Structures are given as C-alpha cells and as structure tokens.
Amino acid sequence: MDHPTPRSSFRSPRFAQPPTFMRLPHREDLTGVDVAIVGVPYDGGTSYRVGSRHGPREIRSQSSLIRTYSYFQKVAPFDRLTVVDAGDLDVPPVGSIEQAYAAIEAGIARILAAGATPMAVGGDHSISLPILRAVTRAHGPVGLVQFDSHIDTWPEYFGGKYFHGSPFYWAVEEGLVDPARFVQVGIRGPGYGDDDFDFHRRRGMTVVLIDQVKAEGVDRTIEAVRRVLDGPTYVSFDIDAVDPAFAPGTGTPEVGGLTSHEAQRLVRGLGGLPIVGCDLVEVSPQYDGPGQITALLAANLLFEMLCVIARGRG
Numbered sequence: 001m002d003h004p005t006p007r008s009s010f011r012s013p014r015f016a017q018p019p020t021f022m023r024l025p026h027r028e029d030l031t032g033v034d035v036a037i038v039g040v041p042y043d044g045g046t047s048y049r050v051g052s053r054h055g056p057r058e059i060r061s062q063s064s065l066i067r068t069y070s071y072f073q074k075v076a077p078f079d080r081l082t083v084v085d086a087g088d089l090d091v092p093p094v095g096s097i098e099q100a101y102a103a104i105e106a107g108i109a110r111i112l113a114a115g116a117t118p119m120a121v122g123g124d125h126s127i128s129l130p131i132l133r134a135v136t137r138a139h140g141p142v143g144l145v146q147f148d149s150h151i152d153t154w155p156e157y158f159g160g161k162y163f164h165g166s167p168f169y170w171a172v173e174e175g176l177v178d179p180a181r182f183v184q185v186g187i188r189g190p191g192y193g194d195d196d197f198d199f200h201r202r203r204g205m206t207v208v209l210i211d212q213v214k215a216e217g218v219d220r221t222i223e224a225v226r227r228v229l230d231g232p233t234y235v236s237f238d239i240d241a242v243d244p245a246f247a248p249g250t251g252t253p254e255v256g257g258l259t260s261h262e263a264q265r266l267v268r269g270l271g272g273l274p275i276v277g278c279d280l281v282e283v284s285p286q287y288d289g290p291g292q293i294t295a296l297l298a299a300n301l302l303f304e305m306l307c308v309i310a311r312g313r314g
C-alpha cells in the first residue's frame with residue numbers, strides 16, 4: 001500500500017487538476033486507509049436558507065492552498081496517516097430524510113468497515129445523526145464535542161423527528177452519545193427560554209456559552225472541554241459557531257461568535273484525543289463572502305482536525 005500525499009505544488013500548480021481535499025488522491029478502495037475524507041452533500045434537513053449541499057465541492061476547491069505541516073500542532077499528518085479523499089456519498093436529494101439517513105449511515109459504515117476514520121464534510125447538521133449511528137455501531141457510545149451557535153437538541157420539527165436542529169437530541173436518546181461526555185461550545189441565542197437547556201440539565205450534558213469562551217479565553221475553554229471528554233470521541237463542527245463576520249456562508253448565521261483564530265485554536269486543543277470520527281457542517285457557498293472565506297476557513301479547520309487525529313495516533 002503506497003502512502004498517499006497531497007500532489008506537490010512544485011510539480012503541479014495549486015489551482016490545477018480536479019479538486020480533491022488538499023489535492024490528495026481520490027480513492028474509493030479504502031483498504032489500508034487511516035482517514036477517509038468524505039463529502040455528504042445533503043441539505044434536506046435545513047430549516048432556514050438551504051445550500052450546504054454545495055459545501056463539499058467548494059471546501060475541496062479552497063483546500064488546494066493548504067500546506068502539509070502545522071507549526072502549532074508540530075505535526076505533518078500525511079507522514080503519520082494514510083489519508084484519501086473518498087469522494088462524496090450519493091445521498092438522495094429528494095424524498096424523505098429517513099431515506100437520506102439510510103444512505104449516509106450505509107456509506108459511513110462502509111468506511112468504518114474498511115478500518116478508516118470518517119471525516120465527513122457536510123451538508124447540514126442533520127447528517128451527524130446517521131454518521132453517529134454508524135460510528136457507535138463500530139465503537140460503542142462516544143464522547144462528543146459540538147462547536148455550534150445552536151444547541152440542536154430539539155426533539156421535533158413540523159411533526160417530524162429529523163432536521164438540522166435535532167440530531168443531538170436523538171443521538172442522546174438513542175444512546176449513541178454518552179451525555180456525561182458531551183460538551184457544546186460557542187452556544188448563543190437568542191433562544192426561546194431558559195428551558196431550552198432542560199434537556200441538557202436532565203441528561204447531565206455540558207454547555208459552554210460563547211460568553212464563557214470570550215471571558216475565560218481559549219486555553220481555559222480547552223481545559224473545560226477536555227475535562228468532559230474521555231474515551232472514544234467524536235467531533236462535530238458547525239461552521240456557524242464562528243462569527244458571520246468570518247464565516248458568512250452558512251444557513252443560520254448567529255452574530256457574536258468565535259473568530260477564525262479562536263476556532264483554529266479550539267480544534268488544536270483537542271490534540272491527542274482518541275478521535276473515532278468527525279464532521280464539519282453547514283457551509284453554504286452561495287452566502288459566502290468575497291474570497292470564499294467560509295469555505296477557506298472550513299478547509300483549514302479540517303486540516304487542523306487531521307493534525308489532531310495524527311497526534312492521537314503517534
């Protein structure tokens with residue numbers, strides 16, 4: 001098994017060739033692969049402005065600029081890990097969300113069956129639930145850190161169970177995530193009332209509101225997050241955790257969020273944890289700003305996640 005690396009920019013210009021994540025090889029045979037980057041272009045769970053189905057393609061395009069070594073995590077992930085771009089899951093864009101969930105769960109299960117860790121690129125946040133169903137079938141209940149401006153623990157929407165505001169209610173109810181090892185970071189409102197957090201209190205989940213991040217700083221926030229996480233861990237990054245001044249290209253923007261740099265440092269702070277899967281969701285390119293800054297940030301956060309995984313597999 002060869003050890004794939006991003007195509008060298010000294011032999012092929014960064015803007016050339018069909019875009020794959022960081023110019024890695026596109027490979028559907030995942031034998032021997034450690035991490036599979038997989039697009040999940042589904043936005044049928046979106047409650048406000050749609051468009052994150054176009055996220056994976058734009059994130060791949062913006063990722064072509066990223067170089068391979070992190071000065072801050074002090075790791076070259078492609079030296080330690082076999083990483084490929086596994087393409088996209090062919091999720092049905094029409095029909096019921098249950099049909100989409102079945103396709104996503106089956107696709108992620110195939111990646112896990114090959115022994116690879118899935119790094120999913122959304123798509124809206126509803127995709128996290130079927131991914132977690134597949135991940136926990138392989139690993140058992142996981143700890144979870146969710147970066148988000150929203151809690152996403154609503155039990156239903158227009159009479160249905162599933163949309164991008166409910167994945168973590170069902171993930172806890174289905175026993176996929178251990179609520180004692182579940183922490184949400186960057187949450188802010190406005191919401192509906194303090195009882196928005198009744199579910200969290202009842203289940204013993206941890207919430208780090210954005211004001212706590214800003215008041216205590218990134219390092220203390222990382223300490224608080226790592227106190228909660230233990231054992232196999234899943235990371236879910238909703239790009240709307242970041243302030244729309246830095247990440248406008250998303251479906252449900254909330255002002256007063258993380259800076260790009262805070263987001264990078266928070267992800268770096270997970271280094272060494274045993275990551276069994278992760279996703280980055282809610283990038284909606286048609287609302288993006290000049291320079292595709294949201295997709296560019298998303299691509300860079302995925303690179304930081306790769307470094308985090310690499311540090312956990314020393």
Ligand code: MN
Nearest residue numbers: 125148152238
């Ligand atoms: Mn979300």
Ligand code: MN
Nearest residue numbers: 149150238240
């Ligand atoms: Mn959100």
